[in-house]
Amino acid sequence: MILETADAELHRDLLFQGFSVLTMHYILDKSKPLQTPVNDLQSAREALRRAGLYHNNHPTKVIALSEYEEVNLLVAKIVTEHLAAAVQPTRSPRGRMNPLSEEQEAKLAALQLSAHIMYKTLNRTEHFTFAEYALGRVRFFNLYEARAQKLIAENPITKLIPSSWIDTSKARLRKSYSIGNIFVGCGLTNQHLLRNTIANYQLLGTPYSVLIAGLDADNIEAQFRNAAPGLFTETSDCRLAFAKLNVLHAEFYQQICAEIEGLDYASVYRPGE
CATH class of the missing domain: 3.30.750 (Transcription Regulator spoIIAA)
Known part of the structure; x- marks a missing residue:
């Protein structure tokens, strides 16, 4: 060691x-x-x-x-x-x-x-x-990637949403629901969680919203636009929003509440580094 x-x-x-x-x-x-x-x-x-x-x-x-x-x-x-x-x-x-x-x-x-x-x-x-x-x-x-993969593997989206939403005979949702994920902070753990949720939490025909809030949001957005430009096209079912916010300011909580409103389901991630 x-x-x-x-x-x-x-x-x-x-x-x-x-x-x-x-x-x-x-x-x-x-x-x-x-x-x-x-x-x-x-x-x-x-x-x-x-x-x-x-x-x-x-x-x-x-x-x-x-x-x-x-x-x-x-x-x-x-x-x-x-x-x-x-x-x-x-x-x-x-x-x-x-x-x-x-x-x-x-x-x-x-x-x-x-x-x-x-x-x-x-x-x-x-x-x-x-x-x-x-x-x-x-x-x-990568410890951060391993943590993210473990969390996502143990908590698939089908475990988190109500079972009544799922038509098991057709292996799909009964209708289109609004599902969102909110990441508080742009540290390495959240960055890997974001990648894993994009890969594993999207459901066919269901709009998928992601809000990444933190002081380093601009830099993280630039990295994602460079690495995965397809996520930012008009035809993508994944909507990514990056907000440069301070968690100690009221504006942060107002933005989070506004993001959650209108969603059928939302997850909030605030892991420690």
């Missing part, structure tokens, strides 16, 4: 559960926004070496939980380099990875090593230049 220096309580808890815990020390570059950590590849390699990354005495999983994605990706790069150096995969003249030979497969199997890398803002990881050389042993996970 790779943690921050400030995660003392989690450090003790993981040690108690039998995990080996490595605390990464790094320098913050204060000249960059958000104090980006300096990527000291040599120091990171040495820290992982001391933690037993290269021993291969028993199955080892490296789990990077740093709050800085730069640190987590650095760990992913080091583990990938170690795997690639041991197996030595090759590329075809067209740049594609060649299938592993029996000897290479045996070397990969002998490496009892895998890595699980946490990321926050990245939605896809296939574009990393080193990803192919990881040979499936380096995987990425």
Whole structure:
């Protein structure tokens, strides 16, 4: 487990559960926004070496939980380099990875090593230049996405709306209802909840309204318009509205009440980060 220096309580808890815990020390570059950590590849390699990354005495999983994605990706790069150096995969003249030979497969199997890398803002990881050389042993996970998927899976829209609305013989609603979702705040949890509700909570022939309210609403709207322009067309059944509002102002509550009026059903999301 790779943690921050400030995660003392989690450090003790993981040690108690039998995990080996490595605390990464790094320098913050204060000249960059958000104090980006300096990527000291040599120091990171040495820290992982001391933690037993290269021993291969028993199955080892490296789990990077740093709050800085730069640190987590650095760990992913080091583990990938170690795997690639041991197996030595090759590329075809067209740049594609060649299938592993029996000897290479045996070397990969002998490496009892895998890595699980946490990321926050990245939605896809296939574009990393080193990803192919990881040979499936380096995987990425997003805690915010996992929380959103768990909540949506445990609370499908058919569970939340009245059962009398559903015509089970035809697997559809008895009529067109107005269904809306209101997201209070534009943090990472709500952003992933928004994506998941759009994908899982829309019902055929039913208008679907979404209000995203928060101080960072303008930036989130720009991201969504760039990533999913089809949601903003006149033919889309999904209506997205972004409102730059402060939750401490009366205007915020007035906007929420106005949004709920006229809806047959509404959900309000206010998760903690």
